[in-house]
Amino acid sequence: MNVNIIQALLVFVVTFIMAIDQFSFLESLYQPVVLCPIIGAILGNFELGVVVGGAYQLMQIGSMPVGGAQPPNAIIGGIMATVFAISLGLEPSAEGVGAALGLAVPFAVFGQYAVTVTFTLMSGMMAKADEAAAKADTKGIAHINYLSMAILGTLFGVIAVAGLYSGQALGEALREFSLNFSWVMAGLDAAGGMMKFVGFAVLMKVMMSNDMWGYFLAGFAVTVIMSAVPSISGSALLLVSFIGLAIALADYQLNSKIKASAGSAGNGGMSDGI
Amino acid sequence: MNVNIIQALLVFVVTFIMAIDQFSFLESLYQPVVLCPIIGAILGNFELGVVVGGAYQLMQIGSMPVGGAQPPNAIIGGIMATVFAISLGLEPSAEGVGAALGLAVPFAVFGQYAVTVTFTLMSGMMAKADEAAAKADTKGIAHINYLSMAILGTLFGVIAVAGLYSGQALGEALREFSLNFSWVMAGLDAAGGMMKFVGFAVLMKVMMSNDMWGYFLAGFAVTVIMSAVPSISGSALLLVSFIGLAIALADYQLNSKIKASAGSAGNGGMSDGI
Amino acid sequence: MNVNIIQALLVFVVTFIMAIDQFSFLESLYQPVVLCPIIGAILGNFELGVVVGGAYQLMQIGSMPVGGAQPPNAIIGGIMATVFAISLGLEPSAEGVGAALGLAVPFAVFGQYAVTVTFTLMSGMMAKADEAAAKADTKGIAHINYLSMAILGTLFGVIAVAGLYSGQALGEALREFSLNFSWVMAGLDAAGGMMKFVGFAVLMKVMMSNDMWGYFLAGFAVTVIMSAVPSISGSALLLVSFIGLAIALADYQLNSKIKASAGSAGNGGMSDGI
Amino acid sequence: MASNVTQTHYNDLTPANKVSKKALNKMIWRSLFLQASFNYERMQAGGWLYGMIPGLVEVHTNKDDLALSMQHNLDFINTHPFLVTFVMGIVLSMEQQKTDIQTIRSVRIAAAGPLGGIGDALFWYTLVPITAGICGNLALDGSILGAVLFLLIFNAVQFAIRIWLMNWSYNLGTKAVSTITSNAKEFTRAASILGIFVVGSLIAAYGGTEVRIIISDPAINVQSLLNGILPKILPLAITIGLYFLIKKGWTPTKCIMLLIVVGIVGTMFGVLAGNSQAQDENGNPLPGGYTPLVEWYEYPTE
Amino acid sequence: MASNVTQTHYNDLTPANKVSKKALNKMIWRSLFLQASFNYERMQAGGWLYGMIPGLVEVHTNKDDLALSMQHNLDFINTHPFLVTFVMGIVLSMEQQKTDIQTIRSVRIAAAGPLGGIGDALFWYTLVPITAGICGNLALDGSILGAVLFLLIFNAVQFAIRIWLMNWSYNLGTKAVSTITSNAKEFTRAASILGIFVVGSLIAAYGGTEVRIIISDPAINVQSLLNGILPKILPLAITIGLYFLIKKGWTPTKCIMLLIVVGIVGTMFGVLAGNSQAQDENGNPLPGGYTPLVEWYEYPTE
Amino acid sequence: MASNVTQTHYNDLTPANKVSKKALNKMIWRSLFLQASFNYERMQAGGWLYGMIPGLVEVHTNKDDLALSMQHNLDFINTHPFLVTFVMGIVLSMEQQKTDIQTIRSVRIAAAGPLGGIGDALFWYTLVPITAGICGNLALDGSILGAVLFLLIFNAVQFAIRIWLMNWSYNLGTKAVSTITSNAKEFTRAASILGIFVVGSLIAAYGGTEVRIIISDPAINVQSLLNGILPKILPLAITIGLYFLIKKGWTPTKCIMLLIVVGIVGTMFGVLAGNSQAQDENGNPLPGGYTPLVEWYEYPTE
Numbered sequence A, B, C: 001m002n003v004n005i006i007q008a009l010l011v012f013v014v015t016f017i018m019a020i021d022q023f024s025f026l027e028s029l030y031q032p033v034v035l036c037p038i039i040g041a042i043l044g045n046f047e048l049g050v051v052v053g054g055a056y057q058l059m060q061i062g063s064m065p066v067g068g069a070q071p072p073n074a075i076i077g078g079i080m081a082t083v084f085a086i087s088l089g090l091e092p093s094a095e096g097v098g099a100a101l102g103l104a105v106p107f108a109v110f111g112q113y114a115v116t117v118t119f120t121l122m123s124g125m126m127a128k129a130d131e132a133a134a135k136a137d138t139k140g141i142a143h144i145n146y147l148s149m150a151i152l153g154t155l156f157g158v159i160a161v162a163g164l165y166s167g168q169a170l171g172e173a174l175r176e177f178s179l180n181f182s183w184v185m186a187g188l189d190a191a192g193g194m195m196k197f198v199g200f201a202v203l204m205k206v207m208m209s210n211d212m213w214g215y216f217l218a219g220f221a222v223t224v225i226m227s228a229v230p231s232i233s234g235s236a237l238l239l240v241s242f243i244g245l246a247i248a249l250a251d252y253q254l255n256s257k258i259k260a261s262a263g264s265a266g267n268g269g270m271s272d273g274i
Numbered sequence D, E, F: 001m002a003s004n005v006t007q008t009h010y011n012d013l014t015p016a017n018k019v020s021k022k023a024l025n026k027m028i029w030r031s032l033f034l035q036a037s038f039n040y041e042r043m044q045a046g047g048w049l050y051g052m053i054p055g056l057v058e059v060h061t062n063k064d065d066l067a068l069s070m071q072h073n074l075d076f077i078n079t080h081p082f083l084v085t086f087v088m089g090i091v092l093s094m095e096q097q098k099t100d101i102q103t104i105r106s107v108r109i110a111a112a113g114p115l116g117g118i119g120d121a122l123f124w125y126t127l128v129p130i131t132a133g134i135c136g137n138l139a140l141d142g143s144i145l146g147a148v149l150f151l152l153i154f155n156a157v158q159f160a161i162r163i164w165l166m167n168w169s170y171n172l173g174t175k176a177v178s179t180i181t182s183n184a185k186e187f188t189r190a191a192s193i194l195g196i197f198v199v200g201s202l203i204a205a206y207g208g209t210e211v212r213i214i215i216s217d218p219a220i221n222v223q224s225l226l227n228g229i230l231p232k233i234l235p236l237a238i239t240i241g242l243y244f245l246i247k248k249g250w251t252p253t254k255c256i257m258l259l260i261v262v263g264i265v266g267t268m269f270g271v272l273a274g275n276s277q278a279q280d281e282n283g284n285p286l287p288g289g290y291t292p293l294v295e296w297y298e299y300p301t302e
Ligand SMILES: OC[C@H]1O[C@H](O)[C@@H](O)[C@@H](O)[C@@H]1O
Pocket: A065, A066, A067, A068, A069, E043, E044, E078, E079, E080, E081, E116, E117, E119, E120
């Protein structure tokens, strides 16, 4: 397939937008059913794009990012499926486009990987945000968000254009790179999975007092139990919040009463001192 | 089989009593092992009745009403099994009476259905009971109970006599009716299942205060967890009451102490005001 | 195999030590990998002992006494495996010693049984310990421990020497005895399983007060739930202690506050009296 | 209406004398009719009150108090028919002490719930199958002894239990109640907590209302999706909804009407799950329990 | 740094006026960018603060207070993008009342956590699959209607929810907040309890860090052994460890550096589990997720 | 008798001096004999006291106090032999501070229980299988190195742990104990709650007493029926029963006698489950664990 510079530019711009949209903005433009027809149109075969979009959409039903964990990336996957379908001149039918979906898989996996690494490394951005906040610099906060989006968009745009030009060859190269350095990739993955513990620890610092360790461990324990029972593991957090509510309300009721009782029983100034 | 009017009357009376007995009184006369010989005797074949009773009793082992949910009805089922066994002149042996048990099944299902609908509709009776109670009318309460039993008894008596006269034909008619209006039947079943929520809601109104929502939701959550673990779902309510006891005793202990502390610490008149 | 008196004596002494070691002291000397070579050396075939020790060790991986429940006894089993291997002149290889392991099984089972019975009957020793403690008799406590070890050691020594002399014949006799009086053995086993409840009851007497029944039952209930979920039953006690900690800390926090509030609010002498 | 009882204490607060032996015996006898007016709104409430009356009339000589007591003794209740006398004895002892009304209500429901489960396991799933097994086999051999034996065993057990429990729990209650009154307010609160905890639990244990919608193409099972959010979410939501309606002044009867309408409209459109128990020509149950009047989705047949 | 906020109350404690309709609308619009600076340390914290700013600047006219508020609004947060406006509304109402800072933080995390699970079930696992199923099939037939329909349904739902929740929860919060202030200290404590309980829970629910070491001869799976002691023991231990580091004065950034080093060194030696997503020549994933640089044990291939 | 300790405080309440290094070392050494007089009533109680003595004699110079302390240090205990020094250190620090006796008892059992489970997982199910696997294989090849290595590894680990834990926990305890004494009464209560919670838990975790009766025609499994009411109902009932006997004045010895009689009579009639470990001619175990003396029901063979 011959790709001219205008097409490449358009693909870059579209991918840039979609990459942002997958987490921010409407979170729906990027879905294959929408994205592939656009790519198809750019590359001169709108109809094939529509069909590839439908096929890809159905294939990836049920894989959504939950708790920040990434499924194979639908954008890179969708774009490359369209590219392959057009360059191979496939039939615009459910069976016809099958081969293109298969060829796109390594790219989708690479996209997933790119997002994971980005999210791991962008943790560093938070120190900047803390600084801006300390100066009440609202613009600064905005810029950090804009910059983050721009980074993700550019990254994706570059990958897409590279894929557009070198197709299968690039797929193979990517695969080899990640095979040879799989331990680095895995290390970043492991590190990414641990990042949230920093967030938790900061929260603990805010809320913990010595007599609350019990609640902390109890919340952990109850959730461990629930997670071990498949049919309720999905609702664990909600069920936990029910139990936590009972505990919190009980504590509130009792401490308020103690305060009232102390306050009522003598020198008014006391109540504040307790 | 020729049935004379005396026999029909006796069947009606026996069924009337048994229908009441299945929920009230001894709750044992109605069991097939007792009921079928009586029906057999009325229809002139006591021995066959004994054997059908034994067979039916063994067949339905383990199906008891629990939490008000109805199994296929043993009375209507038992009576019709005896009727069919006698009219078909079956052998009084375990294998011999098998056919009669099979023919009786649609009737047992219909009986189950009759009870469910009755229990749903009789919810209306409670408004009357409330009125009687408000007037301290003890007789009124008694009458409501007698009336309810009479309704159930009559309903069952009529079904049994009808079954006695028209046997299989009726079975077929019943089946068709409930097939054509299955959505109505299902609607009543669904409504019946929801009735108890009204009872729960009334209890909530009695006991709930703002700081108890937590306990309410926690009781719910804990039971959801237990119900999800098959081997303990049967003892869920008992286990829940153990946990509830711990909570209630703790609250009692603490609030009593707060009261004592407030009372002890100053003006005696305080303790009531808290 | 001809066994001279010196060898028998040595076996007795070694077994005596190992029997104690399996519960006290280093808890590692008794392991087959250590024990069998020693027995082998005594009986004149060190190398075979080493191999039998390795084979036996691998066979019984994973069976450790937990919560006092006894697995087939590794000492008696290990010794008899070595005895059989030598008397049958087996090959010092993994396959070669297999037969000896098999013949040793009844002895291992008998050893398991001897320990269980001993632990059941030695419960009686605790009354003596209580007496000694009441007199602050530290020597008495030491003697009870020494005596207990001596009993276990002697019992094992005797069994081992008897096995040494009469081998298979004894195995058969033991088997028959326990077959004929299986109900007595089972009774002792059942009794042994119940002994700990006495210990629990004594603890309850120490700690229980009327308003703590709830916590007692709740601890029971929560553990019943966890035990019903296979993947967490192993960590039940730890998870329970997390939850118990939350409860205890909450109680401590509240009662301390109540005390402070009462103390602060008036006559100082109060605070002790509550 | 049960829900209209707002008075929190009886007018006459002097504890009554111990109830006569005769009244207790009557109550035991009447306990046999616990389920006489069983219905899905309050289950055994009608029969329960019928059973309590002999005791209540002795205890409440003040007519207004009797009315009050009868009203709240019509609260929802469901327990095992044999073990009910235990609850009756406890409640009677509290009525006699003129305990705070809400406490009585809370203790009543908190005791009844768990006893239901225990009784079912002991009697419906143990006693009945065992005796039925033995007696059924005797009958199969043509012997009427099966029937006789069944009646003997079953009724010996039930009467022994009913009589003993009533007396035991009444005495127990009488003793305990007096020590409680010193911290009456705190006890009421604690009892309500236990009660409300048990009500929450009952919803999860007994609530069975589900949505029926299952579509095969694309595969959607709405109830599974709901279970993913929170199992038993519908029973919880409905109960809370009804609670707010009743707080707003709706009568239970009005609520029942609403539920019947919701039930039938729900099945008309195939939205609510329900079992019609209807069978097709071949005696098979209908897919999804029934055929909606308006079929707007295809229920999978397999 | 978020962790450096030690001031417990705002300087200006006079409750601010209700926030303007315009600010609320801006916040709704900005809530679309919740995940703009998503990262694994604080997840949606950056986007959250971006979304809160229009409200915060109206509420905190005192610049120091605005800084304070912005700082703690950078705490870890993760919730469902559609439902976030609910949390925003509640938090804004508390900011406006100048509620004790720790209370705001506690309420924020306690609300966000469960809403994440609910939203995922409702939208990611229900709305999206259903509409994607229908629209994907339309597209397969060559119709662009699929794309159009998808955008319409999806965005109608999300905007309806975002707008409604923001307004509702802001009003709700404004009402509730004032009644709470009379027992502010006690409320803060209770909120912290709930918050800390939820954090404990989040560790168990979301923590996935595991050890990789599996040896086949002799058969040893270290993670199984750890699970036998306590499931999720590593996430718990790491979090508690980080907590003590942060208490000692470490910055979050330093903690992150540490974790990256731990992660990469851990996989270098095949100790930590991690998924490289790498594929071998035949497109199969690698056994154990990756090949360690230093292979000192044999990972079972089957 | 342990159960006869009614005094709640030591006579001499002056905190003792820190225990000598020598005494601590003796205790570590003696901790190796924790299970010397192991029995099913109090498990490791005898060995525990033996281990504590060097510390106790230093701390309690008053002879009556020493007797008191020794008596309650004979309470039931079961924990992991390696980790026991942790509990020893904590208890010793409390003895030294002359803490309220019940608090010491509660803390002792509450710490011992969970440590038992942790230790089993760490050492019996991890350390031993791994080293045994490696060393067993070495030995199979005829090398005595297996034995040597096993002893080295195993004992290096156990001594390191025992020594370190004893010192660490003793110091930890000494520090914590003093801050506790200001609210001693409240702390005792809280510790008792934790203790009693753990005892309830131990019953469910370790109680194994079951009924054996299984009849095939009609099919009845009495234990399953009991499990349907409440799993572990027998252990719970027996413990509570024994508690009331002991409260009435029964000695533990008398209770034990009773249990032995119950055990043997129970198996005589095939009522109680028990494992005779007997084998028939073909080396198979007996159906149901044993053959009752009086066989009144047929135990299913399959
Ligand atoms: O799980 C809650 C939430 O977690 C992350 O923020 C993202 O994966 C969201 O898509 C998801 O809704």
